[in-house]
Each structure stands twice: as structure tokens, then as C-alpha cells.
Amino acid sequence: MKKTVLLLVLALPGIALALPNSITSPVFNAQSPLNGKDLTADLMAPGIWDGSTALPGEWTEEGKVASSAISYLMARPKLFGRDLVLLRAVKREGKLESLEGTFVDAGSFFGYFDEELPEGLSKRETRKEVEVRMAAKQEEFAKIYTDAHADLRTAIAASCGNTKPVEAKIGRTRGLKMPVEEWQKEGKHVRLLAANNRLLRVSIAVEESDQWLDPAIAALPERDHLAKLAKTVTHGEDGTVSLADLQPIPQGYRPYCGLNSLAMAARHFGLHLDEDWLAVAAGFQNTGRADGANLVKVYHAVAAEAGLGLDRTTKFDGAAAARAISQGMPVIVWRRFSFERNELHTRFMRQLSRDPAATLPDPANAAERATWPTESAPLHASVVVGYNPERKEVLFLESWTGRDKPRRMRVEEMAATSYLCFVFKP
Numbered sequence: 532m533k534k535t536v537l538l539l540v541l542a543l544p545g546i547a548l549a550l551p552n553s554i555t556s557p558v559f560n561a562q563s564p565l566n567g568k569d570l571t572a573d574l575m576a577p578g579i580w581d582g583s584t585a586l587p588g589e590w591t592e593e594g595k596v597a598s599s600a601i602s603y604l605m606a607r608p609k610l611f612g613r614d615l616v617l618l619r620a621v622k623r624e625g626k627l628e629s630l631e632g633t634f635v636d637a638g639s640f641f642g643y644f645d646e647e648l649p650e651g652l653s654k655r656e657t658r659k660e661v662e663v664r665m666a667a668k669q670e671e672f673a674k675i676y677t678d679a680h681a682d683l684r685t686a687i688a689a690s691c692g693n694t695k696p697v698e699a700k701i702g703r704t705r706g707l708k709m710p711v712e713e714w715q716k717e718g719k720h721v722r723l724l725a726a727n728n729r730l731l732r733v734s735i736a737v738e739e740s741d742q743w744l745d746p747a748i749a750a751l752p753e754r755d756h757l758a759k760l761a762k763t764v765t766h767g768e769d770g771t772v773s774l775a776d777l778q779p780i781p782q783g784y785r786p787y788c789g790l791n792s793l794a795m796a797a798r799h800f801g802l803h804l805d806e807d808w809l810a811v812a813a814g815f816q817n818t819g820r821a822d823g824a825n826l827v828k829v830y831h832a833v834a835a836e837a838g839l840g841l842d843r844t845t846k847f848d849g850a851a852a853a854r855a856i857s858q859g860m861p862v863i864v865w866r867r868f869s870f871e872r873n874e875l876h877t878r879f880m881r882q883l884s885r886d887p888a889a890t891l892p893d894p895a896n897a898a899e900r901a902t903w904p905t906e907s908a909p910l911h912a913s914v915v916v917g918y919n920p921e922r923k924e925v926l927f928l929e930s931w932t933g934r935d936k937p938r939r940m941r942v943e944e945m946a947a948t949s950y951l952c953f954v955f956k957p
Contacts, residue, residue, distance in 0.1 A: 558617060563588060563606030570608045570618075571690065574630055575717060580737060582626050590620065594778045597745035597801045599623045610634075610733065611686040613679055621803070623747075629736035635679050636807050637729040638785045640672050641819035669817050673728060680725050683733065684712070687723060691716040696723070703742050706832025707804075707812055726811040743836055748801035753838060757957050760800070760859030769887060772853070773917025773926055773937065774799070774861055780806060782930040786821045789865065789912040791930030793826075793833055796861050796914060796955065800837035809833075830863070830953050840956045847949040849942040852925065853918045855954050861914050864927070865951040868911035869904035876938040883939070891924065894943035904948050915945070 565588045578584030590602040604618040610632045616639060619631040648660055688694065696712035699722065711722040720739050724732040742749060748756055765775045777799050782791040790806040790813065797804040813829040815821065827843065834841035839860070842851070852862045875892075882889045892899040916937050917926030925945050926937035 557591075558603065558605060558607065561589075561605040561607070563608075565604070565606035565608045567614075568608045569610070569612060571611055574610065574735065575690075575719070577717075580627050580719075586620060586627070593619070594780070594798060595776075596621075596798045596803050597747045599628060599745060599747070599803075611683055611690060613682055613686070628738070629734055631735075632733045633730070633807065634683065634733070635672075635676050635731040637672060637815070637817045638787060638807055638810055640675075641668065641817055642785050665818060672817055676728050676731065679731055683723060683731065687714055687721055687733065690714075691721060699739075699741065701741060701743060702836065703744075704832045704835040706828055707743060707836050709808075709811075724808075726808070729811050729815065729817065730807055732808075743797075743802045743804050744838075745801040745803060756801070756838065757858070763799070763859045764857060769919065770921050771917055771919045771926065772856060774856060774859065777861055777914065777916050777928065779928050779930050779935055782806065786819065788930055789821070789826050789863075792863050792912040792914045793830060795928065795930065796863060797833050797837070799861060800833075800839065800955075802833065802837055804833065804836075827951075834955055842954040842956060844952045844954070845950060847942075847946045847952045848954075849918070849923075849925065849946065851954050852915055852952075853920065855956060856916065856918060858957065860955040861916050862955070863912060863914055863953040864945065864949045865910065865912050866945070866949040867904040867906065867908040869902075869908055871902060872904060872944075875902075876940055880936065880938045890922070891939065891941050894941050900947070903944055908948075910950075918942075 570587060573579070573587050576584065579586060586604075588608075589605045591605055593601040593603055595601065600622050602620050602622070604620070606618075608615055608618065610618070613634050615632050615634060616636050617633045619633075620627060621629045621631070648657060652660060684696075688696070691714040694714060696714050699711050699713045700708055701711060701724075702708035709724060709726065711724045713723075714721045718737065720734075720736050722734045722736075724730065724734070726732075738746070740746065748759075751759065763774050763776050765773055767773070777795060780791045780794050780798075782788060787806050787810065790809045794804055794806045794809060797809075809829055810824075812832065813824045813826050815824045830843070831841050844851075847864055855862050879889065879891055894900060913927045913929055915925050915927050918924065919926075919939075922939075923942045924939045925942055926939055927945075928935075928937050
């Protein structure tokens with residue numbers, strides 16, 4: 532993102548900044564022969580589901596949830612006659628378990644407000660111009676959502692023999708429970724999730740489920756689930772303790788750092804959740820920013836859905852974080868962000884890979900502390916996935932493409948720059 536655009540975004544009041552990694556998803560740029568092709572018949576065919584026929588097109592791995600693997604199609608085809616934003620597949624032991632098609636997504640549509648505005652506007656005029664342009668975008672999106680919703684209901688019903696849908700619900704906790712309409716077709720469950728003028732999705736699955744928790748995890752006794760999480764902890768030769776299997780979920784050009792950080796933890800716990808649905812659960816508005824959303828509530832709901840507890844504190848506690856990570860549980864921090872510190876931590880990550888004796892600057896040095904971000908800095912969310920007690924460092928991941936390797940920060944800096952900390956616990 533251009534720095535001038537970023538400064539404009541920062542100038543608008545009430546915005547908690549999340550830093551995007553890219554503007555356009557590779558899916559949107561994929562030159563696939565499947566672009567624009569309706570794949571409904573192909574994806575409902577028995578061979579796709581019994582493993583005798585491969586899924587059409589090129590698929591990219593996205594990550595894992597428990598023993599299932601998630602991938603997405605590098606194309607923009609149609610399903611039930613409507614253009615898809617994204618098509619995901621969930622496989623277990625190589626066999627297709629479910630498909631999920633996203634048709635309308637407010638997060639992708641609104642992104643950040645980054646339009647060029649006329650020069651010379653006052654702050655008040657800038658705010659008014661943003662409001663006018665945003666209102667036009669909201670009206671455009673509402674029409675897209677309404678039309679797509681009506682078309683999908685009609686098309687799915689027709690495909691399923693013009694039967695009426697039944698209402699089902701997904702989710703066990705109040706904050707994550709979502710009603711869906713369900714049809715039956717050739718032994719498969721076809722569900723339409725229409726969420727608050729923000730998200731339209733269709734899922735196709737052989738097995739019916741009423742929860743977000745992966746069935747392989749849901750079948751485990753609580754102590755076995757906790758033991759499984761503990762087995763994800765790795766111990767390095769240098770004394771570093773970390774969760775090596777936790778992977779970033781790129782947030783794109785959206786104010787979703789807090790959501791993507793939570794989605795990373797949720798999938799680690801075995802929940803089939805992503806940032807787009809979590810945005811609905813948190814009450815995000817169609818404004819391209821996080822104002823008005825209740826992220827804290829949805830953090831607690833995710834913990835409850837996974838059968839875990841959650842401590843929320845206003846100060847990062849290195850000892851509490853170490854205990855959580857030692858049990859296989861990441862820690863999410865909301866912190867103040869600095870471009871300069873970000874570059875320093877990136878350089879140090881590369882330096883440490885070449886020189887194990889390298890160290891971060893001494894936090895006892897006043898000049899060093901003066902470079903840390905202050906209360907006026909933009910806000911960000913990160914996932915703490917490791918620690919080294921001897922070096923007094925924490926390892927953290929970001930929701931940015933290309934940041935799949937954790938960087939390191941001194942515990943003192945993390946404590947000084949964090950303003951809210953979420954520690955998951957048994």
C-alpha cells in the first residue's frame with residue numbers, strides 16, 4: 532500500500548489500522564479456463580465425492596484443520612449460475628468432505644477506503660466526501676447482495692427438485708450460532724448461509740454437521756483434545772519453545788488483522804472458521820473499517836466453541852504467555868505498530884537465520900526504548916507462537932502473505948507496546 536494512502540487512512544478518526552499484504556488476491560488474477568464456467572454439475576457428480584474423479588482445475592493449499600486439509604480453486608467459475616468469489620474444498624485423507632463457495636463478501640468489496648480525493652480539502656470536507664462515496668458503495672453492495680441471495684435461493688431450489696429448504700443451525704455458542712437454509716440433493720446437504728447483508732455462502736457436504744468444530748476433534752474427550760494441542764509444541768536446540776504448525780491466514784486489503792489472528796488460532800484449535808464469517812459474528816459494518824465491531828465478544832465465543840477458556844488482560848504477561856504456549860495454545864496481542872520496528876524485526880529474523888549468536892538491541896538502553904511505538908501509533912494484532920526464556924524473546928506471526936516464519940521481539944517491547952492480550956487456557 533502506498534504510504535500516502537496509508538496516511539490518509541490514518542487521518543480518519545476511529546480507525547484501528549490493520550496492515551494489508553496485497554490488494555488483489557491471486558485468485559482474481561488467475562487465467563483459468565474455468566473462469567466463468569458453471570461447475571454445478573461437475574461438483575455434484577458422484578465421482579468427485581467417491582474419489583474416482585479429480586476436482587477440476589488447479590487448487591492451492593490453504594492450511595489444515597485437525598486431520599482435514601483446506602485448498603482453494605485458482606479460478607473464478609460459477610456455481611448455481613452465480614459468479615463465485617472463492618471456492619474452497621475440504622478433504623480428509625485425500626477424500627473430498629465438503630465444498631464451500633463464497634458469492635458475496637463485504638470484506639473484499641469494501642476493503643480499506645483508498646480512493647484519491649481532491650486536493651485542498653479540510654478535515655471536515657474530507658470526512659464528508661468519504662461519507663458520500665461510502666454511501667454510494669453501500670447502496671451498490673446492498674443491491675449485489677439482495678440480487679445474489681434471491682437468485683441463489685431460486686437456483687438451489689430448482690437444482691434440488693424445487694423442494695422447500697429446512698432451517699438448520701451451525702455453532703454451539705451463542706456468539707457463533709448461525710441459521711442456514713438446507714436442501715437435499717443426491718445424498719448431499721446443500722446449505723445457504725446468508726449473513727447480515729455481508730456474506731453469502733453455499734456449502735455442499737455429504738455429512739451433516741451442527742458445529743464449527745472438526746468432527747475428528749469433536750469426537751475426542753476433553754483431555755485428549757488438550758493432549759493433542761500439547762503435542763503441537765516444539766522445543767528447539769537453542770531453548771526456543773514454539774507452535775511450529777500454526778500458519779498465517781493472509782488478510783488482504785481489509786481491516787481484519789484482529790479477525791485473521793483469531794482465525795489462525797481457531798483453526799489451530801480445530802474450528803472450521805475463517806475471518807469472513809468471524810467478521811459477521813463480530814458485527815462488522817459495511818464501511819471498510821472496524822468501527823462498531825465487538826471483537827472482544829467474538830474472541831470469547833471462539834474460545835467457548837473450542838471448549839477452552841480465555842483470559843483477557845490489558846498488559847502482556849510473558850510468564851502467562853509462556854505457560855499457554857507450553858500447553859499448545861497461541862496468544863493474541865493487540866499492540867501499537869511501527870514501520871521502523873517492523874523492518875528491524877524482519878532484518879533480525881534474517882540475521883538470526885545466518886548467525887545464531889545475533890541479538891536484538893538491549894531494551895535497557897533509553898535510546899532503544901525511544902524507538903518503540905507510542906500511544907499515537909497505529910494499532911495492530913499479532914499472534915504470539917513461541918518464546919525463548921534465555922534470550923527473553925517472544926516469537927510472533929502476522930496475517931500477511933510471505934510472513935509464514937515467525938519473527939522475534941524482546942518481551943520488554945511486547946509488554947510496553949501491547950494494550951490488550953488474549954491468553955487461551957484449558
